[in-house]
Amino acid sequence: MTIHLHDFDGEHSLTLDAGGLAADAAVVAAGHEPNGYFWEGLVRFAWPDIAEQVDFDSEAGMFCAIGSSSDLARLRMAVxxxxxSPEAVRDIIARAEASGFEFDD
Structure with a gap:
């Protein structure tokens, strides 16, 4: 699996290596780059309650969220x-764009 939970000196993080994901083709077809910034935007739109509880440190090649182990566990299950699921990604992108949300990818 490309999602990893880390615990360094009491700081918890969740990382996702961008690229090579089953949903990448759906992201590209929607006109976006399937990088860490895109996935951060998707999380901010799709799960704002979780996004408010964590900090982000994403890069082009990696999505990264930092927070409590319980918030990151919830986020991991969602992501x-x-x-x-390309279908789920297409649905979230369509809802985001219909609401005026802009991805920063």
Whole structure:
């Protein structure tokens, strides 16, 4: 799996290596770059309650969220269901764009 939970000196993070994901083709077809910044935007739109509780340190090649282990566990479950489902990604992108949300990818 490309999602990893880390615990360094009491700081918890969740990382996702961007690229090579089942949903990448759907992201590209929607006109976006499937990089860490895109996935950060998707999280901010799709799960704002979780996004408010974590900090982000994403890069082009990696999505990264930093927060409590419980918030990151919830986020991991949500993201795992989406990165393997092009249909779910297409749906979230369509809802985001219809609402005026802009991805920063």
């Amino acid at each position: 795992e269901a989406v990165i393997t």
